[in-house]
Amino acid sequence: xxxxxxxxxxxxxxxxxxxxxxxxxxxxxxxxxxxxxxxxxxxxxxxxxxxxxxxxxxxxxxxxxxxxxxxxxxxxxxxxxxxxxxxxxxxxxxxxxxxxxxxxxxxxxxxxxxxxxxxxxxxxxxxxxxxxxxxxxxxxxxxxxxxxxxxxxxxxxxxxxxxxxxxxxxxxxxxxxxxxxxxxxxxxxxxxxxxxxxxxxxxxxxxxxxxxxxxxxxxxxxxxxxxxxxxxxxxxxxxxxxxxxxxx
Amino acid sequence: xxxxxxxxxxxxxxxxxxxxxxxxxxxxxxxxxxxxxxxxxxxxxxxxxxxxxxxxxxxxxxxxxxxxxxxxxxxxxxxxxxxxxxxxxxxxxxxxxxxxxxxxxxxxxxxxxxxxxxxxxxxxxxxxxxxxxxxxxxxxxxxxxxxxxxxxxxxxxxxxxxxxxxxxxxxxxxxxxxxxxxxxxxxxxxxxxxxxxxxxxxxxxxxxxxxxxxxxxxxxxxxxxxxxxxxxxxxxxxxxxxxxxxxxxxxxxxxxxxxxxxxxxxxxxxxxxxxxxxxxxxxxxxxxxxxxxxxxxxxxxxxxxxxxxxxxxxxxxxxxxxxxxxxxxxxxxxxxxxxxxxxxxxxxxxxxxxxxxxxxxxxxxxxxxxxxxxxxxxxxxxxxxxxxxxxxxxxxxxxxxxxxxxxxxxxxxxxxxxxxxxxxxxxxxxxxxxxxxxxxxxxxxxxxxxxxxxxxxxxxxxxxxxxxxxxxxxxxxxxxxxxxxxxxxxxxxxxxxxxxxxxxxxxxxxxxxxxxxxxxxxxxxxxxxxxxxxxxxxxxxxxxxxxxxx
Numbered sequence: 001x002x003x004x005x006x007x008x009x010x011x012x013x014x015x016x017x018x019x020x021x022x023x024x025x026x027x028x029x030x031x032x033x034x035x036x037x038x039x040x041x042x043x044x045x046x047x048x049x050x051x052x053x054x055x056x057x058x059x060x061x062x063x064x065x066x067x068x069x070x071x072x073x074x075x076x077x078x079x080x081x082x083x084x085x086x087x088x089x090x091x092x093x094x095x096x097x098x099x100x101x102x103x104x105x106x107x108x109x110x111x112x113x114x115x116x117x118x119x120x121x122x123x124x125x126x127x128x129x130x131x132x133x134x135x136x137x138x139x140x141x142x143x144x145x146x147x148x149x150x151x152x153x154x155x156x157x158x159x160x161x162x163x164x165x166x167x168x169x170x171x172x173x174x175x176x177x178x179x180x181x182x183x184x185x186x187x188x189x190x191x192x193x194x195x196x197x198x199x200x201x202x203x204x205x206x207x208x209x210x211x212x213x214x215x216x217x218x219x220x221x222x223x224x225x226x227x228x229x230x231x232x233x234x235x236x237x238x239x240x241x242x243x244x245x246x247x248x
Numbered sequence: 249x250x251x252x253x254x255x256x257x258x259x260x261x262x263x264x265x266x267x268x269x270x271x272x273x274x275x276x277x278x279x280x281x282x283x284x285x286x287x288x289x290x291x292x293x294x295x296x297x298x299x300x301x302x303x304x305x306x307x308x309x310x311x312x313x314x315x316x317x318x319x320x321x322x323x324x325x326x327x328x329x330x331x332x333x334x335x336x337x338x339x340x341x342x343x344x345x346x347x348x349x350x351x352x353x354x355x356x357x358x359x360x361x362x363x364x365x366x367x368x369x370x371x372x373x374x375x376x377x378x379x380x381x382x383x384x385x386x387x388x389x390x391x392x393x394x395x396x397x398x399x400x401x402x403x404x405x406x407x408x409x410x411x412x413x414x415x416x417x418x419x420x421x422x423x424x425x426x427x428x429x430x431x432x433x434x435x436x437x438x439x440x441x442x443x444x445x446x447x448x449x450x451x452x453x454x455x456x457x458x459x460x461x462x463x464x465x466x467x468x469x470x471x472x473x474x475x476x477x478x479x480x481x482x483x484x485x486x487x488x489x490x491x492x493x494x495x496x497x498x499x500x501x502x503x504x505x506x507x508x509x510x511x512x513x514x515x516x517x518x519x520x521x522x523x524x525x526x527x528x529x530x531x532x533x534x535x536x537x538x539x540x541x542x543x544x545x546x547x548x549x550x551x552x553x554x555x556x557x558x559x560x561x562x563x564x565x566x567x568x569x570x571x572x573x574x575x576x577x578x579x580x581x582x583x584x585x586x587x588x589x590x591x592x593x594x595x596x597x598x599x600x601x602x603x604x605x606x607x608x609x610x611x612x613x614x615x616x617x618x619x620x621x622x623x624x625x626x627x628x629x630x631x632x633x634x635x636x637x638x639x640x641x642x643x644x645x646x647x648x649x650x651x652x653x654x655x656x657x658x659x660x661x662x663x664x665x666x667x668x669x670x671x672x673x674x675x676x677x678x679x680x681x682x683x684x685x686x687x688x689x690x691x692x693x694x695x696x697x698x699x700x701x702x703x704x705x706x707x708x709x710x711x712x713x714x715x716x717x718x719x720x721x722x723x724x725x726x727x728x729x730x731x732x733x734x735x736x737x738x739x740x741x742x743x744x745x746x747x748x749x750x751x752x753x754x755x756x757x758x759x760x761x762x763x764x765x766x767x768x769x770x771x772x773x774x775x776x777x778x779x780x781x782x783x784x785x786x787x788x789x790x791x792x793x794x795x796x797x798x
Contacts, residue, residue, distance in 0.1 A: 012294070012708075012794060014294075014708055014709075014710035014794055015708045015794050015796070016705065016706060016708055018548060021470060021506075029796070029797065030297070030364070030366070030367050030370065030796045030797050031796045032294055032295050032298060032708070032794045032796070182419055182420055183420075184420055184422065185409045185410065185420060185422045187422060187425070188254065188384060188387065188406070188425050188427075189252070189254065189425075191384065192382060
């Protein structure tokens with residue numbers, strides 16, 4: 001069974017992001033970048049499937065400029081076998097990404113695709129679902145547990161108010177939630193080995209995918225600062241204030 | 249638990265200017281000679297540049313030698329210094345502009361660049377990797393490995409990952425690795441925790457003055473376009489540190505993209521334990537000279553780092569069997585220029601020039617490369633450090649004003665044959681709090697000045713929460729039983745990240761708390777604790793600040 005994992009290069013979760021002064025986007029110059037944490041969980045899950053003998057090969061793919069090779073190498077260091085970079089400088093929307101990934105799924109004859117449930121920058125939570133639809137795969141989103149048995153993927157999903165267990169017929173698409181696993185650290189020898197693992201580049205043109213944007217970003221703004229709090233002496237004063245504010 | 253090991257020709261600890269220059273120069277020589285070398289650089293920051301904090305006005309002399317075509321290669325030195333201004337701040341409102349002719353020559357910056365040394369290191373790491381160096385960010389060198397028989401330095405061990413606060417292995421546990429090398433190069437920056445151990449073990453500082461330090465606190469601001477003058481460089485001294493008879497100096501540099509960096513270096517030989525370098529810096533920004541640029545502007549980043557500024561008098565022996573100690577880890581900063589980048593780089597390049605022929609002998613390595621000293625003495629680096637040798641000690645001895653005048657005389661007019669020394673370590677300079685006046689710092693206004701926690705927030709500092717505390721107290725009772733009654737526990741104030749707090753226990757007695765997750769790795773606690781009771785150790789690799797553009 002071949003497993004495909006998609007990873008996205010995003011601003012590291014520990015970095016406080018800053019909106020550019022012209023409100024055109026987030027300033028990412030010389031900011032620490034990482035694999036999107038949910039994608040890292042996806043890599044870990046795929047590598048565990050390989051280690052347990054369920055998967056034969058783990059292919060990791062990223063769509064982006066050459067800088068995303070850094071994240072592909074990290075995924076290779078974590079245990080993926082080979083990498084594909086779909087090379088583009090454009091800032092793509094989820095539909096374009098899903099279409100590109102769909103072509104990769106076709107080319108590579110993928111039985112299981114594992115994606116993060118969302119990226120921590122765009123927060124779209126769309127790519128996985130779109131890919132499943134395009135590729136005609138069954139889908140198990142927000143997975144907190146995954147088992148492969150008799151040609152089925154048994155997925156525990158984190159849903160409102162509890163957990164839902166579903167059985168999917170392969171080929172399937174899984175999106176990862178936080179509790180699925182805790183990714184390992186890459187070891188030094190594996191980081192060195194990762195530099196020699198195969199990484200191929202293809203372009204959206206080669207995959208014959210139209211990646212033109214459907215949306216226009218008008219403006220990006222920092223959330224409004226929280227107003228300063230106020231201390232009240234008594235409960236009745238609090239109630240009075242809440243009434244004035246129209247809360248009660 | 250058994251640890252795996254890997255062997256290299258050279259292992260370099262710290263991806264700063266010194267370490268990366270050593271790596272690049274080594275590979276340049278190897279590639280030119282058609283030889284293979286295994287060189288690796290380990291870096292505790294999550295990425296190269298994450299822990300680098302510097303002014304900075306960079307003198308390109310060493311870079312010109314290392315990569316003569318650095319401009320074509322896209323090195324991030326793009327803002328030449330166009331104007332130098334030097335001030336003496338006489339009070340919270342007043343300042344005197346010092347005519348350039350009266351400023352010590354090394355303070356002139358024609359030909360230099362306003363730059364982010366973090367970005368310079370990011371670029372140097374790219375060059376190093378292209379030359380064939382293995383760069384490993386996120387891996388902290390936790391301890392030195394000594395050869396059991398000869399006692400020589402044989403490499404370093406990286407720290408274990410995935411260990412909880414009590415020292416137990418978590419699910420993600422990964423044992424550290426032993427990186428063994430013919431030669432290990434220590435370039436951890438000022439007060440490296442391994443460098444400190446090596447200086448002691450091999451008595452490298454024998455016959456030298458103690459190292460002297462400053463604490464640099466820096467912020468990056470985005471200012472109004474109409475006030476921005478790329479290449480304008482301000483330096484000065486005086487207020488607010490002069491109020492407590494302390495010394496230090498401020499800087500404010502205009503770089504590109506409407507950004508300015510502003511900072512204050514507080515000399516760590518200050519005597520009043522009530523002094524807070526952080527609050528001195530915050531109130532300094534209210535001085536009209538500084539506020540004219542920052543009013544209505546936006547603060548983007550914050551950070552702090554100690555600097556080693558003892559110069560030649562304090563420079564230890566830089567070699568020992570199997571290892572070299574370079575850059576700020578040794579103390580090659582030229583304090584008369586307030587610049588350490590070009591000197592750190594040069595110290596690394598010189599080391600590479602000594603190391604390469606040695607490695608070509610293809611023996612087991614591990615020798616004490618004493619020829620480094622001679623090589624150093626014949627270089628411009630030594631020349632610079634010799635000329636500036638009295639700069640810091642004259643300031644310590646005579647104060648900013650007379651010491652400053654001395655420096656103008658010595659640097660501009662005639663080189664004096666005598667030597668001014670300062671044999672008192674910084675940590676012994678504190679007077680008991682009872683002998684010192686309290687210092688009332690104004691409340692931060694949230695526009696120009698800020699509290700510590702909102703500042704640390706901007707340094708993007710993060711440490712894995714569940715891990716052993718990396719700030720080690722030899723004697724846990726010292727802060728409350730000794731430091732508190734005598735010095736009002738100065739760690740609460742000299743730490744620029746709010747790591748140390750004295751809180752009240754339930755029974756009303758004082759309790760010392762260490763918030764290690766806040767640590768920005770500046771090393772001030774290791775330097776200034778009057779009891780020398782705090783030892784800074786490396787936390788889990790990848791922890792610490794994530795400075796962009798600092």
